[in-house]
Amino acid sequence: xxxxxxxxxxxxxxxxxxxxxxxxxxxxxxxxxxxxxxxxxxxxxxxxxxxxxxxxxxxxxxxxxxxxxxxxxxxxxxxxxxxxxxxxxxxxxxxxxxxxxxxxxxxxxxxxxxxxxxxxxxxxxxxxxxxxxxxxxxxxxxxxxxxxxxxxxxxxxxxxxxxxxxxxxxxxxxxxxxxxxxxxxxxxxxxxxxxxxxxxxxxxxxxxxxxxxxxxxxxxxxxxxxxxxxxxxxxxxxxxxxxxxxxxxxxxxxxxxxxxxxxxxxxxxxxxxxxxxxxxxxxxxxxxxxxxxxxxxxxxxxxxxxxxxxxxxxxxxxxxxxxxxxxxxxxxxxxxxxxxxxxxxxxxxxxxxxxxxxxxxxxxxxxxxxxxxxxxxxxxxxxxxxxxxxxxxxxxxxxxxxxxxxxxxxxxxxxxxxxxxxxxxxxxxxxxxxxxxxxxxxxxxxxxxxxxxxxxxxxxxxxxxxxxxxxxxxxxxxxxxxxxxxxxxxxxxxxxxxxxxxxxxxxxxxxxxxxxxxxxxxxxxxxxxxxxxxxxxxxxxxxxxxxxxxxxxxxxxxxxxxxxxxxxxxxxxxxxxxxxxxxxxxxxxxxxxxxxxxxxxxxxxxxxxxxxxxxxx
Amino acid sequence: xxxxxxxxxxxxxxxxxxxxxxxxxxxxxxxxxxxxxxxxxxxxxxxxxxxxxxxxxxxxxxxxxxxxxxxxxxxxxxxxxxxxxxxxxxxxxxxxxxxxxxxxxxxxxxxxxxxxxxxxxxxxxxxxxxxxxxxxxxxxxxxxxxxxxxxxxxxxxxxxxxxxxxxxxxxxxxxxxxxxxxxxxxxxxxxxxxxxxxxxxxxxxxxxxxxxxxxxxxxxxxxxxxxxxxxxxxxxxxxxxxxxxxxxxxxxxxxxxx
Numbered sequence: 001x002x003x004x005x006x007x008x009x010x011x012x013x014x015x016x017x018x019x020x021x022x023x024x025x026x027x028x029x030x031x032x033x034x035x036x037x038x039x040x041x042x043x044x045x046x047x048x049x050x051x052x053x054x055x056x057x058x059x060x061x062x063x064x065x066x067x068x069x070x071x072x073x074x075x076x077x078x079x080x081x082x083x084x085x086x087x088x089x090x091x092x093x094x095x096x097x098x099x100x101x102x103x104x105x106x107x108x109x110x111x112x113x114x115x116x117x118x119x120x121x122x123x124x125x126x127x128x129x130x131x132x133x134x135x136x137x138x139x140x141x142x143x144x145x146x147x148x149x150x151x152x153x154x155x156x157x158x159x160x161x162x163x164x165x166x167x168x169x170x171x172x173x174x175x176x177x178x179x180x181x182x183x184x185x186x187x188x189x190x191x192x193x194x195x196x197x198x199x200x201x202x203x204x205x206x207x208x209x210x211x212x213x214x215x216x217x218x219x220x221x222x223x224x225x226x227x228x229x230x231x232x233x234x235x236x237x238x239x240x241x242x243x244x245x246x247x248x249x250x251x252x253x254x255x256x257x258x259x260x261x262x263x264x265x266x267x268x269x270x271x272x273x274x275x276x277x278x279x280x281x282x283x284x285x286x287x288x289x290x291x292x293x294x295x296x297x298x299x300x301x302x303x304x305x306x307x308x309x310x311x312x313x314x315x316x317x318x319x320x321x322x323x324x325x326x327x328x329x330x331x332x333x334x335x336x337x338x339x340x341x342x343x344x345x346x347x348x349x350x351x352x353x354x355x356x357x358x359x360x361x362x363x364x365x366x367x368x369x370x371x372x373x374x375x376x377x378x379x380x381x382x383x384x385x386x387x388x389x390x391x392x393x394x395x396x397x398x399x400x401x402x403x404x405x406x407x408x409x410x411x412x413x414x415x416x417x418x419x420x421x422x423x424x425x426x427x428x429x430x431x432x433x434x435x436x437x438x439x440x441x442x443x444x445x446x447x448x449x450x451x452x453x454x455x456x457x458x459x460x461x462x463x464x465x466x467x468x469x470x471x472x473x474x475x476x477x478x479x480x481x482x483x484x485x486x487x488x489x490x491x492x493x494x495x496x497x498x499x500x501x502x503x504x505x506x507x508x509x510x511x512x513x514x515x516x517x518x519x520x521x522x523x524x525x526x527x528x529x530x531x532x533x534x535x536x537x538x539x540x541x542x543x544x545x546x547x548x549x550x551x552x553x554x555x556x557x558x559x560x561x562x563x564x565x566x567x568x569x570x571x572x573x574x575x576x577x578x579x580x581x582x583x584x585x586x587x588x589x590x591x592x593x594x595x596x597x598x599x600x601x602x603x604x605x606x607x608x609x610x611x612x613x614x615x616x617x
Numbered sequence: 618x619x620x621x622x623x624x625x626x627x628x629x630x631x632x633x634x635x636x637x638x639x640x641x642x643x644x645x646x647x648x649x650x651x652x653x654x655x656x657x658x659x660x661x662x663x664x665x666x667x668x669x670x671x672x673x674x675x676x677x678x679x680x681x682x683x684x685x686x687x688x689x690x691x692x693x694x695x696x697x698x699x700x701x702x703x704x705x706x707x708x709x710x711x712x713x714x715x716x717x718x719x720x721x722x723x724x725x726x727x728x729x730x731x732x733x734x735x736x737x738x739x740x741x742x743x744x745x746x747x748x749x750x751x752x753x754x755x756x757x758x759x760x761x762x763x764x765x766x767x768x769x770x771x772x773x774x775x776x777x778x779x780x781x782x783x784x785x786x787x788x789x790x791x792x793x794x795x796x797x798x799x800x801x802x803x804x805x806x807x808x809x810x811x812x813x814x815x816x817x818x819x820x821x822x823x824x825x826x827x828x829x830x831x832x833x834x835x836x837x838x839x840x841x842x843x844x845x846x847x848x849x850x851x852x853x854x855x856x857x858x859x860x861x862x863x864x865x866x867x868x869x870x871x872x873x874x875x
Contacts, residue, residue, distance in 0.1 A: 480746075480747075515708070521661070
């Protein structure tokens with residue numbers, strides 16, 4: 001199938017969308033990373049088996065869709081029945097026949113599988129009424145969870161590639177750039193550089209060849225926004241890239257995606273092949289004389305390869321080490337040619353800007369940070385998952401209204417934004433509107449959008465240590481401040497958690513941090529001390545307690561705590577069973593005894609005790 | 618030519634040349650470990666960092682490695698501002714924790730008043746400061762026999778797979794350029810060993826002295842368009858032979874003029 005022109009595309013959209021809507025109902029099975037891990041593939045196969053065998057109420061197996069991430073990972077595996085929007089949670093293989101029989105054939109909702117509101121215990125039928133969804137605004141994730149990512153016809157049916165057609169047929173390249181500029185979109189990868197300005201500089205750079213690269217090397221622990229777009233809606237990225245190619249005058253593009261995202265690699269590959277088949281990649285795209293093709297480049301898993309210059313070296317086949325960017329990569333990037341490097345989310349948003357116009361996009365969000373931003377919620381939060389909200393939404397709304405707050409009746413302590421190089425913000429910063437500038441002012445950063453929520457059983461020194469350890473491991477080792485400096489910062493932090501902190505350590509660490517920030521070669525080192533600096537800024541007394549009193553207030557640092565069994569012990573044997581080092585002895589219905597010499601302080605007994613009879617001292 | 622300001626003094630410089638060259642021409646002592654004129658700059662040691670600003674930057678300044686920063690008009694450079702000195706001290710302090718036995722590190726740190734590191738000495742710290750001078754010179758020669766492997770704090774310079782490097786010709790460029798003399802090699806009994814690989818040394822046909830490795834001689838003949846028999850005789854003997862033939866010519870010329 002070759003799409004000859006914009007008109008032909010329009011005609012196909014009509015055909016495909018009619019084809020898609022010929023069934024009275026549709027079954028969407030979430031096959032995002034969270035649901036897949038919970039066995040949604042088996043659920044999909046069960047649906048497929050039953051629907052292939054017989055036709056039910058005019059529904060055949062073609063009305064069954066394997067979609068990308070629906071976002072509400074905490075409730076997975078998810079199955080959605082459209083057009084009613086019936087939202088089934090924690091679906092098991094054995095429930096599939098029941099869903100087909102009752103809901104698809106009998107139009108009857110199964111209450112057992114519905115989402116239960118934690119506030120009033122009400123069962124909510126339509127997902128649009130669940131606060132997790134109703135408080136969101138989805139732009140970059142617009143199709144994720146709604147279409148079959150492996151099928152280009154689904155994307156075209158929902159208006160896919162129309163933005164490209166509009167740009168190619170009605171706009172000059174400079175107009176495209178102006179439109180992007182006016183929309184106010186800033187790079188979603190973390191730094192927040194205005195996308196339009198980047199494109200403009202690249203277009204004006206003198207060269208015979210220019211490149212477009214999509215940065216899909218999402219490496220922050222707990223972040224999976226880009227992954228879900230690449231897996232769930234790969235064509236939106238391709239469309240964004242082709243529009244960019246037209247705007248800057250490029251004929252060749254790359255998608256750099258980490259090898260650890262196998263499904264993303266497969267779906268992107270399939271999308272590229274389909275786009276080539278439909279002549280949306282290749283020569284003379286939509287009869288506009290634009291030639292452009294995309295190659296998929298798999299990254300080996302180095303965190304630093306998400307940094308632009310290291311990424312370009314990796315694409316070129318060299319060791320992924322950053323270079324000094326006194327000459328920016330839009331002037332001298334891949335193979336020393338002008339290169340636009342955009343994040344997955346940025347590129348997936350471009351078609352919406354083209355379709356709806358820059359004003360519509362600029363009206364969303366805040367003045368300096370337009371549009372929406374996807375976040376992944378992880379850690380100690382009820383509604384773990386993937387969300388998208390307008391810029392300027394407060395952290396409180398994200399964490400409590402959408403995220404549902406902290407589980408197990410614990411208290412909120414901090415939220416880590418911006419990945420390892422970001423920072424931790426305390427309760428007092430919860431009413432901050434989330435955008436690029438306010439988060440940076442507060443000592444953290446937007447980063448790519450990972451949010452890790454921590455409760456009161458989290459030790460902030462331990463958190464800083466965790467992230468510093470990550471950065472020490474992921475530092476490329478090219479420049480001294482990052483390689484040796486972060487290592488020493490980690491060592492000092494580790495000493496504090498082990499009870500070996502000294503007076504003066506914090507001052508030494510602060511001085512070292514400042515010099516790592518100004519002395520490092522790339523962004524990894526320059527933002528590397530952030531986990532330490534931001535936790536120190538808001539939780540200094542916790543560091544001081546570790547150093548002076550040799551105590552861990554949160555009860556986490558193993559060297560500084562002891563577990564004790566109180567008289568509340570009922571002698572239920574539960575702790576004895578879970579203790580991995582057999583430190584607890586005792587008989588049934590008699591108070592147990594904990595041998596401190598053997599105890600490894602893992603906390604398993606504390607977690608399992610139903611009677612609060614184990615305390616941390 | 619452009620005019621820039623270094624430590625308050627107006628200085629002429631070629632547009633596009635690296636800042637470090639201009640600074641050093643002014644006889645300003647600015648430390649650097651990874652910089653070497655023979656190889657491309659890489660900016661890994663961070664010691665040559667300077668603070669730069671411009672009149673229209675509204676008091677804002679930034680820190681750049683002078684070995685990599687091309688000169689621009691109207692640049693105002695401070696090579697020893699308090700922040701820069703503080704930064705260099707921290708870097709030398711970190712080097713001292715990693716390579717406490719290195720003489721050049723000790724000397725440079727002492728120049729900045731540091732004799733004892735403020736940090737914990739790195740267990741098994743060696744004298745490799747990961748300046749990439751060896752890998753860059755090897756790349757410059759076209760051999761690429763060694764490179765940096767692993768990452769972060771565990772990074773080392775090594776041949777591929779840690780085996781004797783197939784592409785090494787035993788030229789010793791890496792050992793000679795190493796600022797801390799960390800790369801070990803030895804010549805013994807007509808054999809040279811470096812990176813775990815053994816090379817045969819070429820003997821001079823006349824005096825028998827050992828010169829370069831056979832691999833290096835063959836490499837130069839192959840790649841640099843040098844006559845095949847060039848390395849058969851050592852430089853000293855070549856000079857002696859030349860003197861002898863020059864003498865013969867002089868005598869012959871004297872005979873003719875008679």
